Amino acid sequence: MSAPLTSLDRPNSYIGRALPRPNAKRLLAGRGRYVSDLKLPRMLYAAFLRSPHAHAKIVSIKIDEACAREGVHLVATGADLAKICTPWTGTLDHFKGMTSAPQLPLPLDRVVWAGQAVVAVVAESRAIAEDALELIEVDYEDLPVVVDIDGARKADGPLVNPGSANNTCFRSQLDSGVVDDAFAHAAHVVEEEFSFGRHTAVTLEPRAIIADYDPSAGMLTVHHGTQTPYQFQDLYSRHYNIPEARVRVIATDIGGSFGMKLHVYHEDMAVVGLSILLGRPVKYVADRMESFVSDIHARDHRVRARVALDAKGEILAMDVLDLTAIGAFSTYPRTSVVEGNQVIRLIGAPYRFKNYRATLEVIFQNKVQTSQYRAVGHPIACAVTERLVDMAASKLGLDPFAIRAQNVIPDDAYPQTSPTGYRFEALSHQACLKRLHEMMGYDALRAEQADLRKRGIYRGIGIAAFVEITNPSPAFYGVGGARISSQDGAILSLTPSGEVRCLISVTEQGQGTEAIISQIVADQLGLAQECVKVITGDTEVTPHGGATWACRGAGIGGETALQATRALKRNILEIAALILQEQPSALDILDGEIVDASTRNPRLPIAEIARIAYFRSDTLPPGTQAQLTVSHHFAPQGYPFAFTNGIQGCSLEVDVETGFIKLLKHFIVEDCGRVINPMLVDEQLRGGIVQGLGAALFEECRYSDTGQLMNGSLADYLVPMPMEMPDIVIAHVETPTADTELGAKGVGEAGTAAASACVLNAVNDAIAPFDATISSIPITPAKVLKALKRF
Amino acid sequence: MDLGETAVKAKAFSYFRAATIDQALDAHARAGDDARFIAGGQSLVPALSLRLQAPRLLIDITHIGELRGVRREGDALRIGALTRHCEMLSEPLIAEFAPLLHAAAPFVAHPAIRNRGTFGGSVALADPASEFPAMTLALDAEIEIAGLSGRRRVKADDFFIDLFETALEPGELITAVYVPLFRADQRFAFDELARRRGDYALVGCGMLATCTGERIDDIRISFFSVGNTPTRVKGVEATLIGARLDAERIAAAQGALEGDLAPPEGDEVPPSMRLHLARVLLGRLLGRLGEGA
């Protein structure tokens, strides 16, 4: 553990302490304020007619009957909304050469995936709106469908965007060192082709939005279940041409997001337009079936990769081709190419080799868009790298721990730059490997495995090292022209009673943002945590900032809070010094008291400073203006990203007759820098791992060859459930970043990053005696039995 | 959720709560059969919400006393149609006299669904992936049916006709299922292969054998999730009658399975894989049966 920021035995030393989230009770008690629950006066409800075709021309739309239905207020088509909403395009400048077609809330003449919203109905109830949908007639003319990666890349195959030369959205190439040379001289080369199933976030609360346009004030208020209210304030303002100051986005409680609620959805944009057309609040909550066909998907990749090693097992080079299909558009405003970009840049990241080549090809197809979802690109990069490392180990007769120990960047060799251009400040692969080895009881596990094999029981052990991207700077989106902030802002006030109100731009999705911010503020000011009220998620109230995504909340939001608090503390001590006729430097704050800095003797309660400043300013020296509200912004500088690292391990059993996999135990050693709240960090790791295990074994959006989603319900799309989840054992190594005072990096995606890789390795380990291998995720019983040639 | 307004997804329907069987049958007829009986609602309500079904009238049968209760009648156990899945677990008469149903019940969905879903509803729906309909075959049960023209009993063997198609005529009601009492000379086994606990199985099987010592005098084996209906495997049964359950005999039974099952083309599970899984499951269950499980 790194040295704590403040001594942990001091009162109010909250940084590093496991404390429950103050808002957890409220949510458990059913007092959450979710957009789904919200009801506004005069509110109407929207429902959408969706395309049954994956690709078709819209010949005609007949809406008369639906319009005439009692209780229906508006039936709107693409043309109606195009009159008031400007189109958007999901490209960013730093992805050179990428293309994507302009998008509108509803299509004008062509549908490009099955499930795309085509016509909106607004009615007095959702039920009436749904009834009216059945009265709408849309005449379609089928167009050729682009479904899979091979179909999309066929030279004279059908096109998602007629008129374009091909279905390519983006191509990118990395080449550093001497790759061909390294392969030519390698003692060993291992190669594999991997495939990763599309999956989706499946939040407990589906997407929910209420747009409330008040024509009398020219003011748009949007209650939106999103991680990023500021981004949407900007987008609604610009696409509906409403001054930014007259757009308010409120994001209160959200039933899960995982990156899925960062993106512009056609229905959400439409709902804003519908409210503008009607001058009334309009609500839309996606139902589960709609979520499956309209929420972003992720991870549809096929990767061919090879690795060159010398005779001793030293990795010399990697060569990678990543093909990824992203749907019919690139998602706005964060695009659909970030995932692939991160895949090719993260492959090989834990290791020290320098020769690396990768090609990324991002492809359009007639499916719903993919985009950023928890651990963007990481699980793919990790699975490819770690499976190849295991394959190399078995080829060379090395133990998986040994080959990694030999190849990871040594803990004392930082800073380092990866061959893909990532700059690592300080990582701890060696320490993590060592800790995992002990924690798993690795040697005993191997002995048990050997024993059980003799009895026909096939256990597998897998490990997977990873590097995670956190705390992104403007290098992530800003440089590409996206109006997505990488800085955060906080406004802190000492209230007249001596408590603190903190308005901050990072947002809360149940992960405990408000908890850690209150810990940091209380810690740094010297106040009980209960005396700090944190307010998030309302653009009218909280300062503009990046909000919460890419594991930036603790690292950037936390540092913002820390610096803001220190500024407020200086101001408080200045007033205290005047009152006590001391130097500010001779004073400190401890547990709500101004104390003598050296003796810690209490001098005056902080509430007394507040009372005097607010109500008896006449008693302060002339010319004194107490500043008990401070505002502060913090933008990350130094390293463009704060990389974290860790390693996961697991033990599982494969039933070689049924292909069923039983997860026995999962382990993670993780280094997210300064741990602000160990309990919340562990929650993030556990949840993240479970999401990764879902991907490993269960989750996949399966499509027919006509582009229909085959399993778009929770009966058929399998999410991980508690009965199948193993115990998860967690340990930490702490390497704080020196870029901030706080030293915190992100942790939200670490669990997801390596869980599926770990399972992939363990399954392959289990079936190794049969000379069978698997390189496709999710690992279903069918794939296991196929590999074992059982049917 | 904002229940009143946002979540209403079903088409509007009328609702009638029947107090007696006659009232229920009558209401159905008067609605011109554009009606559905609703029991636990665990299959019907999702179908309504998805607008896969949109009847004009729902007839609530859950207040009809005659459809309730589990009791002995002669050498059979009468299980009222409204018996909840959870009662299959808690009712001592079931555990004693229909232990195969007791063994199957924990595999049916999850506790919340078992608290509402009914045995009669499950049998009437005849989902080929469901546990209970298949077990009525293994148990040689009789289904009691009430219609406007009176009562009749249909053997489980004659009840399941095709995909979601049974011997029930439109407007007929299942009142009870009669299961022969479990005897000391009988053995049973049940298991299924499901991806997650509580899911519909990729394949499942239950069996009931009557034995003299180690010799099998009679056996009924029924599979689910293998075709359009719950499926008895008579060819396999024939290989076992009069035999002892040794490894060789079990292998022979597994070999005969192919003749009894013809799993349909599935989206994720190809027929050959389903057959393979059925074979594995059959082997394991016969093994357990041989050990006297």
Ligand SMILES: Cc1cc2nc3c(=O)[nH]c(=O)nc-3n(C[C@H](O)[C@H](O)[C@H](O)COP(=O)(O)OP(=O)(O)OC[C@H]3O[C@@H](n4cnc5c(N)ncnc54)[C@H](O)[C@@H]3O)c2cc1C
């Ligand atoms: C998430 C989920 C998971 C599930 N998993 C499983 C599972 O693993 N295994 C399984 O077997 N089932 C499963 N089910 C289905 C559940 O068991 C249903 O309860 C059962 O199939 C139907 O019983 P019910 O009483 O709910 O019937 P309802 O839903 O009320 O009715 C179903 C149909 O039967 C008719 N019906 C009902 N009672 C009678 C009667 N007495 N006479 C004539 N017709 C009648 C109705 O008109 C309707 O057409 C699951 C359900 C859910 C929601």
